[in-house]
Amino acid sequence: MNLQPIGIFDSGVGGTSIWKEIHKLLPNEDTIYLADSKNAPYGEKSADEILNLSIKNTEFLLNLGCKIIVIACNTATTNAIAYLRKTYDIPFIGIEPAIKPAALNSKSKTIGVLATKGTLTSALFNTTSKNYSEGITVIDQDGEGLVPLIESGKVNGVEVRNLLLKYLNPMIHQGIDYLVLGCTHYPYLIPVIQEIVSDKVTIIDSGEAVAKHTKSILEKFKLSASDQLSKHQFYSNKNADELKYFLTDYEVSVDFLDF
Numbered sequence: 001m002n003l004q005p006i007g008i009f010d011s012g013v014g015g016t017s018i019w020k021e022i023h024k025l026l027p028n029e030d031t032i033y034l035a036d037s038k039n040a041p042y043g044e045k046s047a048d049e050i051l052n053l054s055i056k057n058t059e060f061l062l063n064l065g066c067k068i069i070v071i072a073c074n075t076a077t078t079n080a081i082a083y084l085r086k087t088y089d090i091p092f093i094g095i096e097p098a099i100k101p102a103a104l105n106s107k108s109k110t111i112g113v114l115a116t117k118g119t120l121t122s123a124l125f126n127t128t129s130k131n132y133s134e135g136i137t138v139i140d141q142d143g144e145g146l147v148p149l150i151e152s153g154k155v156n157g158v159e160v161r162n163l164l165l166k167y168l169n170p171m172i173h174q175g176i177d178y179l180v181l182g183c184t185h186y187p188y189l190i191p192v193i194q195e196i197v198s199d200k201v202t203i204i205d206s207g208e209a210v211a212k213h214t215k216s217i218l219e220k221f222k223l224s225a226s227d228q229l230s231k232h233q234f235y236s237n238k239n240a241d242e243l244k245y246f247l248t249d250y251e252v253s254v255d256f257l258d259f
Helices: 016-025 047-063 074-087 099-105 123-132 146-151 158-173 186-197 207-220 240-245
Strands: 006-010 031-035 068-071 110-115 137-142 178-182 202-204 232-236 253-256
Touching (some): 006 016, 016 031, 016 207, 031 047, 047 068, 047 074, 068 207, 099 110, 146 158, 146 186, 158 186, 186 202, 232 240
Parallel strands (some): 006 068, 110 178
């Protein structure tokens, strides 16, 4: 049994969608979550900036004794995980847009990917896309402007809907039957997205798959906790109240951190 916490970081509140899936599957595990909202969105930063922020976040979580780190951010994963795995001697769980299941199951052979610029322009994303999209048309769309809205608690309303209509309508007109959400913030927009794309389009995010992978890695390295009353600490370096908004149904501690 290993009672050290699982560390999770994201560019902001979006990774809470991943945390919820991990907590649901692994209710006995302690967690520490770092929301680097001060530097959100990562998707508009350079590769070097993303790497340096990811190193800073990793070292913060390591200093708090985390036994494994989940990079709950597509942009940070695609730009930094290779370096982090080489540099630090703990397991890292990353997140990539779920192109593979979309491509394998698409009947129209046309899928959409809604992600940040930082993810869509990364080498890892382009390699994954090439590996699984043979015979498939992949329509990539940068969701510019969505992350700041979600960070401020706006997950519906006119601003959100207008941006989503702008980004999704061209995909719909080209006949997508799967939409891959390539940013952990975007699952909070699923109700609005589903209204726009209708039930003819299947929406895929990575939360459940990441939770299952986290469980398997903990078991592989004999790092699992068992039968303890778990504790959950959340930190934000911008506005803890915005983070609390996405965690109202959970008994967790949420604090501001000057980080």
